[in-house]
Every structure is written in structure tokens, then in C-alpha cells.
Amino acid sequence: SQQGEEDPQALSIQEGENATMNCSYKTSINNLQWYRQNSGRGLVHLILIRSNEREKHSGRLRVTLDTSKKSSSLLITASRAADTASYFCATANQAGTALIFGKGTTLSVSS
């Protein structure tokens, strides 16, 4: 089963622009994680935000978390062509053991 929805499903922007992706989830969480997947490859962990945090930064990434709305956003600033990939949010399943992924946003950054 999937935890929730991400939007948009696809996003196309120019280099230098910012990209914002949103994620909604259904159950209470301890933390929410964002992952990146290049086409046909495995997942790379980007950032983890705990349930008691509202915002977190890592380089050009900014993640927000609103537990009252059960939503999170990932902002990539000053995007580059190399940022082209699919981005997924993930939270733990009810047993607290495995990660359950959202549907993902496919980002295309053109130069």
C-alpha cells in the first residue's frame, strides 16, 4: 500500500528555477524522508525531517513538514540539469518497520 500522494506528478522547469514538490500522508509519523531516484537506478536518501521539526535545510534542499495537515514539501533551489530525477517521500508503515513511498514527482530540468 502507498502512504499518500505527491504533487505534481511531473514538473518541468528551466535550470536556475526552483522546484517545489508536495507530499501528503495518511497516518501519524515519527519522521518523513525524501528520496531521489535517477531513471532505472536505486534510491538515494536526501533528507529526513522528524515529526517535531517544521523545516530543515540541506544544501539546496529545503523540506517543510506540517503534521496538522499531514503534508510535507521539498524545495530544490537553483535547479540544475543533474537534478532531473524522480523524487519520493516516504514514511514508516504502521508496524514502524518498513518505508512506504508516495507516488513520486518526476522532475525534468532543462538547460
Next chain:
Amino acid sequence: GAVVSQHPSWVICKSGTSVKIECRSLDFQATTMFWYRQFPKQSLMLMATSNEGSKATYEQGVEKDKFLINHASLTLSTLTVTSAHPEDSSFYICSASRQGEGNYGYTFGSGTRLTVV
């Protein structure tokens, strides 16, 4: 650190044959490993959770007799797709949870592209 190696990266097999995919944690002990399946342009779907030395826990709708999971050691889990059919063609990804890190420490393999012809 925290590297998970998945092998093979791609495999083509004939219908009716079985295929084994390996997932190894190279530099840490993985108490729990997870297997996901991903169809083109879709998200990862959790198939099963395996703990070292015990039977895997399968998600609803996943046939345990078709997708055999073995987690014989703290560094190796295998997924065997038995009697493969074209509809089993997919991208399979494993993940390992590092001891003591609960749901904070997951590392993913690079995936296996299975094509059944």
C-alpha cells in the same frame, strides 16, 4: 559506509524459470531487509519484510510461494521469483535497515531489472 549491494543489476529469463536476486549489506549488519517492486513510472511497492533467521512477512496481495525470500544471515537476503511469467517483469529493489537505527537508517540497493520473455 552503509552500502547495500544488489545482484544482478539486470536479468532476462524465460517464462517458467526461476530467478534469484541477492541483496547484501557490505559494511553493516542488517537486522531487517525489505523487498520492493517498481513498475515503470510508478512508485515502489513494498513486497515483504524479512528478518534474519525468521520467515518473511509479506504484504497483502504478494504471493509468498511465488516470491521466496530467504534471510539466512545478517548481511544477505535473497528474493527468488519462481516460475516467472512476463507479468513478473519489473524493477526489484532491496533495502536494509541498520541495527539500532529503527526507521531512520535505510539503505537501498541499486535495483534489479527483471525481464521475463
